[in-house]
Every structure is written in structure tokens, then in C-alpha cells.
Amino acid sequence: MTALRPLVQVLRQVCGTVPGALGFAIVLVVLGAAIFAPWVATHDPDRLDIMNRFAAPSAAHWLGTDHLGRDLYSRLVHGASIAMAVALSAIAAALTAGTLLGILAAWMPPRGEAAVLILFDVISSFPSLVLALAIVAVFGPSTFMVVVIAGITLTPHFGRVARAQVLTLRSAPFLEAERILGAGLPRIVFRHILPNIMGPLIVLASMDIPVVITIEAGLSFLGLGVRPPLASWGVLIQDGYQYLSDSWVPVVVSSAALAVATLGFTLFGEALRDAVDPRIRQER
């Protein structure tokens, strides 16, 4: 229970500002929809009802139906699950790879360190969507490829911060003491370095969630990410865009959902950064 106290304190600080509170509320709604999608949704997101195409919002279909008569509200709710699943797995992958590379870079001889830093520079400044197009051209579109592409794109964010944190920690007196007492590298890394650099990395992870959501939606919109019957937000926007001349409701509703979600996560991430450590500047 005592471990929860700093968390509560940080959240109180986040909600202390209007944007932070708004962001936190949106994050809670999206997460709730994502986790409890089967119970929050009112219909089966894939059930066709051709007689009811482009139905206007009503008591039966809260946000109307799409070009195949599927319930839009339920599809949006399931879209939240997909967005969150992709975002969390891509960030977990990037966090792991970036932290490892970052710690490694800090410990390597200057030449190796420079190589890792150049790799980070190349990845983070590369037009990642264009790279994604080339990769998808070969391996074909799939949800897994979206995770891979987003994971690679984000790895340098975590790598740079991890390296910088390790560099400031390395000469700390308590680590000096550990080393003199004969602690090996694994012990130093896992017992001391990792717990100490986790804070800024978690803040960064929360700030990268909207980035992954955008990548996933963009690729899925192009038909290069999550495949159509699955209700990703990008797929929903593509469906709506295709049938724009029949009805504007689906495209506006699904675009609004994506926009509100990315805005909410961005506001929350920035408030969290300000609450935890105002000195961490956006690394982009």
C-alpha cells in the first residue's frame, strides 16, 4: 500500500491542471472501453445488417451504422482494444530494446557508443512511414508488422534517455561503493541502474502512446496495418472515407474518436511529465 502513495500523489498533481485532468479522464474512458470492450459494446462489432446501412444515430445504434450495417459505437469500442493492445506491445518492445541499447551504449568504449548513437539518429530521423511502406511491401500487412514498425521507430527515444540517465548515475557514490564491494555488472544494472532510471522512461512511454496510436491508425487507414474485418480506428476511418458520398456520419464519428484519444493521451503524458520531472524535455 505504501508503494501506491507516490502514485496517488503524482496523479493528484496531474489532475491539478485543467488539461491534465481532461487528459486523465479521456485516458480512463479509452482504457475502460479497451479492457471491458465486450461488456461496454452494445452489439457484436462484426454482425452485418445490410437492411440497416448508414442508419442515423438512434436508441438502438447510438452512433448509427456503417456501410454494412454494423453498429459504429460497438466497432469504436473494439477499436480502442486494438489501439491499446498495439500501443502497449509496441512500447513494451521499444522500452526493452531501447533501455538495453542505451545502457549498453553508456558502458561501451567511445567508438561503440558512437555507433549506437548514429543508429538512434538514423532511425529517429528516418521517414518511418516510408520505411513502413517498403517493409509492408515485402512481408504483407498485419497487426504484428505494425507493432514491429512502431517498436523500431520508438526505440531511440528510450535509448537516448536511458543512456543519459546511466551517464549521470554511473559516477554516483553509492555505485562506486557497490563496485568496490565487488558487485558484478548484472547486479549493478538490475539492482541499481534499472530501478533508478525507470521513472523518466515510464513518463516517456506514456508520451509515446499517442504516437503509436497514430502510426497504427495511419497504416490501417492505408490498408497496410490491421486488416479490415478487425475494427481498428484506422480501418473505420478508411471505411467511412470510402463511403463519404453516402453518409458523413461514420467518418466524422471515427475520426473524432481517434482525435480525442490521441489528444487525451498527449495531454495526460505532458501533465505526467510536468508532475514527475519538469526538466525532462520532449525528445523528438
Add this chain to the structure above:
Amino acid sequence: MRAETARYLASRLVTSALIVLGAMLLLFALSALVPGDPAVTLLGPQATPEFARQFIREMGLDRPLHERLWLFLTNVLTGNLGTDVLSGRPVAGMVLSVMPYTFVLTFGAIGLAVLLGVPLGVFAATHRGSLADNVLAFISVAFIAVPSFVVAILLLLVFSIWLNWLPVLGAGNADDLWDQARRLILPMAALAIGWVGFIARLVRSSMLEVMAEPHIRTMRAYGIPERLVTYKYALKNACIPTIALLGMGVGRLLGGAVLVEIVFARPGLGRLIYDALSVRNFPVVQGAVLVVVVLFVVVNLLVDLSYSAIDPRMRRGGAAK
């Protein structure tokens, strides 16, 4: 000083060359990894065996891997990006013919973003803490957070379909400049909007930083008009980080341009790659992606060099990270 500049220049050139080489190797590796028989994928299952064999020979697909790699690298260096499988036209020509559209779109968007973002940032900095500052801060985050293709679709819906103010799709008649400009407005705005937010925020924070420095205080003490202090002296220093931001952002901007080009059905590099992708025309994808990478590396290099020319503090050991 001279030697330092030369060394910085050399290291930047080497890094850029490495990036291009890496991209070439990656693209080659991807093309070698295309699953299945390349002749079947590209020509379709109906192709006769003789035709498929001839095709494979012409594309050099029957040679060993290292020979193909060497051929690919030397071809690219002489400006030969390969041949479009379907039309038989050289890829380099196809890329060159659509490049102006992407250029106009991205650089137009950068221009628009600077024109709107810088004044907004200065305004927010000079009215720090006011209601307008807070509202602007929120709007900036919203602009940054919302994906550009969503903005593109909504702009299209409102201004083309509902209000019918601007034509919807395509780049317009090649001879009619007015038509082309009108069709450029919405895609440019969609691409620029996120950068308006980025630039406004960055200009605001660097203005506040510069305004707190002693030389600004000295100017005020000498009675130089506030307007002159803000716009002539403070803004000049505050613009340096913005230039760096734009350099780093070119990659994202090119990526965003792909999506915007597709929403507005405009010709361009993104459209070219996307269309080739849907028929699995890999040589075109390969050539066009390579051009995007080179473009991006060149722009980045130019930005970096101009950056170090404007701010001598940056010359030592590259950008401070």
C-alpha cells in the same frame, strides 16, 4: 576554427553517406526477401513459363546474390533505379515526374507552418500567463496530437463537400496555375497544422528563455522600443531551435505527405509508392523509397550546416543532445 569546421563537415558527410548506404542495403535485402517466386508475384499466375524465364533473365534474378547486390549498387550510383515491371518505363523518370508535386506540398506546408506558428509563439511569449496564452497552449497541443490524415479528411469534408468552396481531388490542370493553387490549399493546411503547434510552442519557450537574458535587459535599459527588442533581437535568437526542429521534422513531414496525398488523390512520391505497393511492383517501391531517403538526408544535411553557420556554438561535436 577552420579545421574544426572542416572536421564537422566531414563527419556529417560520412554519416549521411552511411545512412544512404544503409537504406540501399536494407532495400536490397527486402527485395531479396520477397516471399514466393518473384516472376509469379509480379506477372501473375497466367504468365507462360517461357515469358517468366525471359523476365527473370532480364531482371537479373537468376544471378547469384552478391552479383545482384553489386549490380544494384552500381546502377543506383549511375542514376539507374531499375525498370517498372508493368509499363517498362525507367523508375527514375517516374519518380522525377511526380517529385515536384511532393516538393510543393511539403515546402508549402513548412512555409505555412512558419508563417502561422512564429507569430503565435511570439504572441504567447509576450502575453505569458494570460488567458490567450493558455488557450493557445491548448490549441497547440491539439494541433500536434491530431493525426494529419484525420485533419485532411475533416478539411475535405467541411470545405469541399459541405461548403463547396474548394475543389476536392487531384492536383488540377497542369496549365491552369490558379486551379493548381486552389487544390493545394487543403492538403497544405492539413500537413501544416501539426507543425503550427510545434513551432508555436517552441518559439514561445525559446523566446521566454532569450527575453530573460542580460543583453535584452540592457537593450530595454537603453530605451530601445519594446517592439524592436521583441521582433528584431529576441526573435532572431529564438529562431535557432526552430530551424533544428524543422530539420528533424522533414522525415515526419514526408511521411505525413504520403497520407495526405492519398486522401486528396494527389500525384506525388507517396502516391507513387502506395500505388506500386498495391500491385506488388517492388522495383518502383524500392526506387521511390530510396529517393525519399536521399531527399531527406540532403535536406537534413543542409539544415545542419545552416544551423552551425547561424550558431557557432553548435559546431563542436554536432548538435547538443
